[in-house]
Amino acid sequence: MSQLPVFDLLSDLRTAFSQHNQVILEAPTGAGKSTALPLAMLDWPEITGKIIMLEPRRVATRSVARYIAAQRYQVNGKALGEEVGYRVRGDAQSSARVKLEVVTEGILTRMIQQDPELAGIGMIIFDEIHERHLTTDLGLALALEVQQSFREDLAILAMSATLSGMALSTLMPEAISLKSEGRSFPVEVIYQSIIGTNSQRSQPWLEPMGAAIVALLEASASTPDRLPSHKSNAFLAQVTSFEGLADKSLLAFLPGQNEIRRLQTYLDARLDHRQYVICPLYGSLPPKAQDQAIAPAAKGVRKIVLATNVAESSLTIEGIGMVVDSGYQRQAIFNPKTGTSKLSLKRISQASSAQRSGRAGRLSNGLALRLWGQEEQGRLAKMDLAEIEHSELTNLVFDCAYWGVKAVNELPMLTVPSSRNETYAWQLLQKLALVDNDHKMTPHGRSAYELGCDPRLAHMMLKAKTLALKNSDAELVGLACVLAGVLSARGRVGMSVNILDHLKAALMGEAAQFSKQFVRKLNVKTVSLDNVIVHATPSSVAFLLGLAYPDRIAKARGNKGYQLANGTGVELPDNDPLTQSPWLVIADFQEGAQTAGRVYLAAPFPVALLTQRLGKGDHNTTDIALSHDLSFLVSSINYCAWNEVKGRFYSEDRRYIDKILLSKTAGSKPERTQVIQTLLVQIRSKGLQMLHMNDKVRQLQYRMKLAMILDTSEDWPDISDHRLLETLEIWLAPYLNDVSSLSQLMKLDCYQLLLNGCSWQQQQRLDTLLPTHWPMLTGTQVGIDYDDTGRATLSVRLQEALGMKESPRLAQGKLVVTMALLSPARRPLALTADLASFWQGPYVEVKKEMKGRYPKHLWPDDPANTQPTKFTKKKTLNAQK
Structure with a gap:
């Protein structure tokens, strides 16, 4: 091992740690950083405390520890667990005497939470930090916090095969960086x-x-x-x-x-x-x-x-x-x-x-x-x-709450977490009463964290213990420990979806280790897991899973499909016996790529658990065996809606579990506030066409949109369709007190309601900048038609536009009006925004064609300098006389 490249850096590493307590080591594959380096450090006299080395995977943790221990055994005869040991979840070979302990990252997080001063630990080594596991990032952040707040003497060594794309030097700006050659064969x-x-x-x-x-x-x-x-x-x-x-x-x-x-x-x-x-x-x-x-x-x-x-x-x-x-x-x-x-x-x-x-x-x-x-x-x-950036953050956020921070970014993290995933995690912890609305850990949350498992399962076990004490039902908390053990174990025996078929697995392997561990931590001394499994009933299992997964209580829809309380669609495997169950509680499922999610573990769910208190009975003979219920998960609302057939509003008393409707009964006459809210819901659902949005209203919208663009000195209101739907409560709701039908809704003067959103000064300025009509020299007030593209069009008979040198300009000259010139019969002749050019060019062809068709009307040779008229030539000449 002395031939490995990392040996060339041992002197530099010792010098670096004598100058600073943070070192970053880049060492490619085969350098010996995971084995030769910690092996050498065991003989460094300056490291007085225990060395903790983190590996990102359990299989590597055991392998590395055994290899280093085997090397030391040849030197001093100390076997694995005496000088070199390891700890992973559910498995350990270690003792108080070990000087080097190889652990998975989650173990370090728990160590720091239990002892922020890390008494007796001299160095922490983060191996393969480039793999960027959640627990790696959190473990490093907490170690840096410990080093800054409690233990300036704590040495931290961050090792990676590559530093490409990592912000380690930014996170640890004062760290000494070293680089080793790798050793690998071609x-x-x-x-x-x-x-x-x-x-x-x-x-x-x-x-x-x-x-x-x-x-x-x-x-x-x-x-x-x-x-x-x-x-x-x-x-x-x-x-x-x-x-x-x-x-x-x-x-x-x-x-x-x-x-x-x-x-x-x-x-x-x-x-x-x-x-x-x-x-x-x-x-x-x-x-x-x-x-x-x-x-x-x-x-x-x-x-x-x-x-x-x-x-x-x-x-x-x-x-x-x-x-x-x-x-x-x-x-x-x-x-x-x-x-x-x-x-x-x-x-x-x-x-x-x-x-x-x-x-x-x-x-x-x-x-x-x-x-x-x-x-x-x-x-x-x-x-x-x-x-x-993409994983579930519930456990990480739970760790953060226990540490005392209210957001993940309060810790020195290598990467900013997904904001959506972090928000979900805080909301779930609040729903389980593990943190309060300020993200502060509750006493219930602190007890749950100390159980050392998934927050949902910890919540379930603690609630079961409270209920067991109240009802002298020790087997209930024992069953909670069994379920938590089954759900915590990584490998499950059998392909059955029904979790009741997996309970016996809690008596063997990893599931048994977890189950017994939870029983010890909850101090349930009188419980026999064998008896718990024998006496377990579907209703008690469903009740406990409902505590852990209230958002996954599911109602059947279709042959094998179910809707979860959170709205997600899932499916059971084909021909699974649970397809006969009208309700389930889902303990494990995965979202499908394009289809409904696939259910892996579930239990039949008696819906009565949500609607009534159940009497305690014999566990062996009665399916319903609980003296408590899940009614606290049910919310009741008074629902108001419009009956299209009967043409009236109605109300219902509805009960939901999250997004699943449990029941509905006829309610009393809707309150005025309910009617108004229902009207707003209808409008948002069906659109503004439910209102009298006539052309006058549309013209106001187009004018206001132009004003926002061309007159930035004024704070013009946004009255676009999108914004109006967003702000119905502000501009429409105050005028709905006397509206009790959709026909009355259509009679509202929306033009005036929207105009009321402008001050009197704004209304005057809007009429000046973007008028609704343009005065012609003939005395005619011609309407200006605005559209959504920002164009203003003036449609007028050509004879009334005679004498106009150029197209009109609006908004202090910023908007040129497009002239739609019409024949005496008001049919389109030309469309132009450059009237001067039209008179000099295209008008000649128009005159040739129209003069024979409308001989009684004026078609002058010099239109730009001819007096406009709205009459025939004869009437015009008589008027001039």
Whole structure:
């Protein structure tokens, strides 16, 4: 390990920490930053406290700790947990004696919240900070706060494979920056674009990927002369010419567990099990199976590791010399409208593709096969988005509230969070009474936070405990712990949607660990989880889930569809038994890309829980077994609307759970305020055509719009349709006190109502700048027609425009009027905004054509200097005499 590049920086690092307590280290793949560096630091006498090193993934946390511990065991005989240990959620090998503890980021956040002074800790190392997990960003922010407020002596080392696109130096402006060389062997990158042949499947590229892996394994173990058919395939010819791959194992990157399982099935049917062992690797895999994927393969056997992006960094898998990259990842995009995340299949970034390919060159020369074209590589995004920009922020915001800040940006964060997602998180915590309206943690919220789980589940368990004490029903809080354990566990057994079928899982594995942990924290000593599961009834499960997920109580619509209380549409799998339930409470679902969301865990929901208090009965025999209800979730309103058939307003007493209508009954005569509000709702729904918006009103709107543009010295009101609909309460509502029908609504003088929005001075100025009529020399007052394009048109018979040198100008000369010149029969002859040019040119042709048609009317040779008239030639001459 002393040959690793990071060893060349050890002296500089020690000097840097003697001068400052913040250091930023950029160290590419293979530098030894995750293993050799913390191993060396164990012998630095200047580090007097414990070293905490954060890894972004559980599998890497265990692997790194075990590797460093194994190295130290050769020196001092101390096994894992004595000098070097680790802690991840639900698993730990550590003790008070450890000097180096490798943890996942969420562990550090809890450590800081419980002890802001971090007593006994001398240094915090943030490894792979470029992955930008939510907990990484928050852990760094809290560590910087601790360093600034309580522990100036606390050392912080931020390490990343790349600093490109990161604002670390801005966040830590006084930090000393160092850069290490990487150490990786050459990796030959091959591009092969694959096109799926089966478009019926959700991932048509998956089987071609499997075929490429089989071909790669066969070609790497052969020579060109032994496989002549490969000469016609440029890809296989390139593989067979690459030396040293015959005994190498292969790492394949896929977007998720489902693709891993399907590809494993494909490969199992095509590879000799005596020569190959296939190992899946993903986050929720049991630790033992993860360790198997990382460990060296047996002699004479080649290992095929099918992994998600957990294998991208901080993890060296023994024997890997080949990488096959699908180029896909799954990204969870949170939607605050639905309150859940949508898992989308997306292309990886260029940075991610480089990390993946690099895994082939950790221990020797390697080969990486990218299953897309080389031209597409340049179109990939440079970097992945930080999770804080697109993920759900409820847990992060809960951490912030416990720390005492009222907004995430009060902390020194690397990236500003999504404002919509942060708003949703605060609102949810308020709804659960975990924070107050000022974002201050409530006593209930503080107790919930200390349970160390999802805020919804913590709220459910605490409420269950309160009710259990009141009703001497200890099994209720025990059941809450069981449900929380099942929902907290990452891997679930079975495919059933009904959560009641998963309760037995709380007696084994990770779910059992969580369930028992919650029982201990809630101090429920007399509860037997076995009895709780035996006595659990659908109604008690539904009640508890309703406490945790009130926004996900759902009503059936259609064959398998349901509407959640928050308005979201979801669907059960085909032929699922729960489709017979008129109501459900949904514990887990994902938003669909284009269709309704898919339900993963739910329970039948007795709607009576929302409408009446239920008597306590025998848990074994009575489906309704609760002495409490969820009626506090129901809101009642007096609804008023217009009956189109009967032509009158009516009212109803309605009861809702959020957006789901529970019941309605006829109400009393609507109040005047209700009628007015209903009228405004109708107008907003159907538009301003419900009002008497005649041409006079439209002309006023056009004039006012022009005034706003041409006369900026005055504060003209906006009376556009859009603005009028927005401000109905201001300009219309005060005049609706005597309106009791739609016909009366149409009789309102909207012109005068809108004019009332202008002061008397503005009305006078508007008439001066943009008059409704123009006085002709003949004495005729001709109307000016304004339109939405900003044009003013004067339609007048040509003979009345004689003698006009040019077109009229309005708004102090800023607007030229367009002249629509008409024949004596008031038919269009010409349209011009330049009257002088018209007289000199086009008029000649008009005169030729019209003079024979209208011989009794005046068609002078010099129109610009002729007296205008509104009569025939004879009447005009008589008038002149």
